[in-house]
Amino acid sequence: MGYYKINNVNLFISDWGVGRPILFIHGFPFDHTIWNRTSNILQNDFRVIVPDLRGLGKSELPDDWNITPMEQFADDLHILLGTLGIVEKAVICGLSMGGYIVMQYARKYRNELAGLVLCNTKTIPDSPVIADNRRKQAAGLTSGTLALRSVADTMIPKLFSEATLSNKPEVVQELRTVIESNQPIGVAAAALGMAERLDTTELLGELEIPVLVICGSEDQFSPPSEMKPLAEKAKHGTFIEIPDAGHLPPLEQPEHFAAELKRWMETVC
Ligand code: MLT
16 A cells, blocks of 8 residues: 555555456545455455545645546556556456546557456446536536535435445445545546546447446446446446445445455456
């Protein structure tokens, strides 16, 4: 666990275990800790690499920041795997915004991958209305008129399953702390990047590597009805739904999530 200078920014990385490398990419506006419960289980079987993306968590944003395109995140992570000396083909697993980054990574570096995991994500771009909302959110965060506490207040009721909201208050509080601890400008840069991302649906159908599409049964952002077709679109796709989970199955149902991921990696990758 520590800092690595990648593309001139210090990125905070957790790197544990031995075996096939798996890179976990967090969503927005979170940090690497959303994977802690799952990676603690999987590090017994795999080499688990979990970064804070630039501008989020403990990772820096450059002074001349403007927007962080999904491709920039992917390029950082590609250099990171080289810096860590990883020569074996890796599996990359991204949740929501992390999934947008996974698709950019696959677009450029697919020959270096053993498989992709798309968690609670989409391959379509933002609608004009959503993209506009993101630009307003970024403007509010950079001017100081919007606080991350308000972002958390709006998002949290929609992020979790009923079971998590009722029975796991510590998980809900943990995520609130993650959101509120971020730097507003890092969140703004990522929001602007998401607003400009392109459609990667056709790319999904071209990939020759295995693709696991996995989602929470109660996800309001990327529901199973929208995620299952992604597995059908992939040439070598598998779809798994995690019960009693919303947008964050690795945090809400880590044992089930880790067991499904392990089984898929051992049988397919
Ligand atoms: C995420 O969890 O990364 C976000 O829901 C992604 C998004 O806002 O599109």
